[in-house]
Amino acid sequence: MTATATSVIRQVVWLGRALWRQLTSMRTALILLFLLAIASLPSALLPQWYLNQTKTATYIKDHPWLGPILDRLGFFDVIASPWYSAIYLLLAISLVGCVTPRTIELVKQWRAKPGRAPRNLSRLPHHAVVTTPDDPAECAERIRNALRHKGFGGWRTVVRAEDDGAVTVSAERGYLREVGNLVFHVSVLGLLLTMAIGSLFGYTGSILVTEGDGFCSSAPVAYDNFAPGRMVDGTDMAPFCIQVQKFEAAYDANGMAKFYRAQLGVQSGAAVRSDRYTEHMLNINDPLRIAGQRLYLLGHGYVPEFTVRFPNGDVRTYSAPFDPQDAMFTSQGVVKITDPPGYSGDAARKNQLAIVGIFAPSGLVTDGILTSAYPEMLAPAVAIQVYRGDLGLDQGQPQSIFAIDTRQVDKGLLVSQGRKNLNLGQSMTLPDGTVITFTGAKNYVSLQTSYDPVQGFALLFGILLVGGILTSLTIKRRRVWYRITSAADGGPRLSTGSRVDIGGLARTDEAGYGAEFGSLVSLAGTPAMTPESAGEPAPLTEEVPRSEKERVT
């Protein structure tokens, strides 16, 4: 019983180890990176819910067989899909598993001295022989000093005496490369984490505010659209209030915007709901930062206004934001009148009005079609079609604020009352005597509040990421060994001084070591004219060294 238990445990441990080793291998990292790249592509190729709901819904409707399946599998919300999360989670684990042992290894290396010289230096990819009049000890000291001080920065050296009397200098540089590489990988991990935390604890909310109005950010309901992170319940949002006092825009002769901006009154902290406002000019590309939240000016548009005189004599003013369709602000929208006076109960619901149409700040009618010729309000005009009936608002389905539910029209529940083009001040009379007058338009701004508690860390990791990769890709790991033998047992043609054998090894990317090796050679002495001087001391052209050739082909 116990014997089988221990054997099971042993097997589980073995399996766990094997899995862990597999997961943290370079090969797995490589495959995960590839999977991540491939898994990202559907989000660029297919419409995504978070980017465009209408488009996505249309796509699914147009592909009745494939659409729902893809939707079920998360292809229209790739980034939030379980499989996408699984890949980057595995990648994160793999990263932890690979960074940890390498960090330990690096610390060990940092402590250790450069390794012993290989017995036969002539077998290294770079090799040279020089002679010097100094004796071995002097020469070693000279080389060591030169490596340490004379512009050959970053070398760590150790001098050793060998049994046969030879003196060796071992030198190595480029430890920072590994540091940079680790910083880079840790930053990738950090970025993954900050993005995850930011999306869990952050939120965005968007709202259209008409010039003269305002809003307070105390709760999600304050927004037209609110996208909370999974850990946000909307209860402890730091409230701020704004008042859109004035909207300004300037355009060039072609109607291209030069700028647009909104003059805001802002209340935050203790000032909220008092009557004290701080002035702030909100510009695009320049959010207002309030206590960790950011308020953006994303766009703008027009709010046409209509005065409606109902048959019972009531006069009321209605307006709604219209959605710009082109650069000249030809805009589309609907004013929904849900509570027409003079009716009650069911009759009120059946006599709702919708003023559907086009608004143009500088109206131009060609072939009966109204478009705008300029984005500024020079000659505002509307082309409207009025519907009466049940707008279908109480059916529990959210409706676009820019359109009516056309299914109500198809069902005959909403009936057209006629259409007309109106300039400023002109009216349209409905069959029942209701008079609709186009009285003007105001500006609205589209604003967004964003909150991400950890985005500062994201920036920090971003900077470290670039710094790390630059360090790791520019610093080269080089090793060089000098073996200095006294002339007596050095070479046949030398009678005084020493013979220096030099071998060089590049631990990463050989390229460029040739010339550098040349200068490492020349600090030891002058090239020996002995027949066995196998290496060219200063190869000026970059030949492909042996090891690289082997690695590549």
Added chain:
Amino acid sequence: MIDPTLSHLSDLAFEGAMAGYLVALVCHALLMASSHVRKQAPAAAAVSAAVSVPAFVAAGGAPMTADTLSDRGSAADSAPVGAAVPPAPGAEQRHTRFAEQIGRAAVIVTAIGFACHVLALVLRGFAAHRPPWGNMYEFTLMITGAAVATWLVVLWRNRFARPMGIYVMTPITVLVFLAGTVLYTRSAPVVPILNTYWLNVHVVAISLSSGVLMLSGLASAAYLGRLRYDARVAAGAIDPARSATRLPEAAKLDRIAYRAAIAGFPFYTFAIIAGALWAEVAWGSYWSWDPKEVVALASWVVYAGYLHARATAGWRGKPAAWISIVGLATIIFNLFFVNMVISGMHSYAGLN
């Protein structure tokens, strides 16, 4: 607002660039063609055109059109299979001289084309009183310009790289051509959201680094071409004495690809981060999973994969080169497909 004269001059400069690159392409094609007859006595070879064409087809068909073209072009000069024609020293020398001259001509016209290319961009900028990277035409010219600049740097540092020009200049010329035809837009100011220094930092960094990475992919393609040649030689399908390749050794091509990748990758990383900084002030979030962002991330990940592959046993060489080519494909995909087909927040292409 727009200066029509400068705008017109810019278009002329563009045509100059296009012409330069086309001529360079022709030179490279000739250079390639010349390689297959390097060791031949022209007089003896002229007889046997009919035999040698099938011989080349049997060899498996070259991967690139340029190769195929050069096979045909030189076919008339080739000797029949198995016929041992002793190389005539005079011909050999003449060929080397011809290759040297045509190669130099290719570099010179490329440089002239590049100068026109830069001029076209600069004039665009002056015409519209803004930096010249506001729409896809200009942006494509930026990327291809960066790729040509990198290519010229490669040439300057490694003269031996010249014969890979056909691999480099073919796609670049196609892209420049597409820029001037499909993507061309009149000079115009940009919308206010683009009017910020982050735009300049981000767009310049993205286009330059993409150009550098692009060259890495093209060098990898040349590397694969050379490997294929070597494999065919090893298999006995090609007689190197009769149809030599002028492509540099595979290892050298691989190193050019690697060098370009490690120059481009940190730069590209920075460019994406600059984009995130811009998005943070412009769009309300530093990362919105906009299609353009997603594909840029995919490219980045693919290049990280390439660097990894080069350090992983069993992935060096061929697989790594393929990864680099996939990276190139994602960059081009991002440039064209995402801009023109998918609408996201990055839709400033100015094509509609």
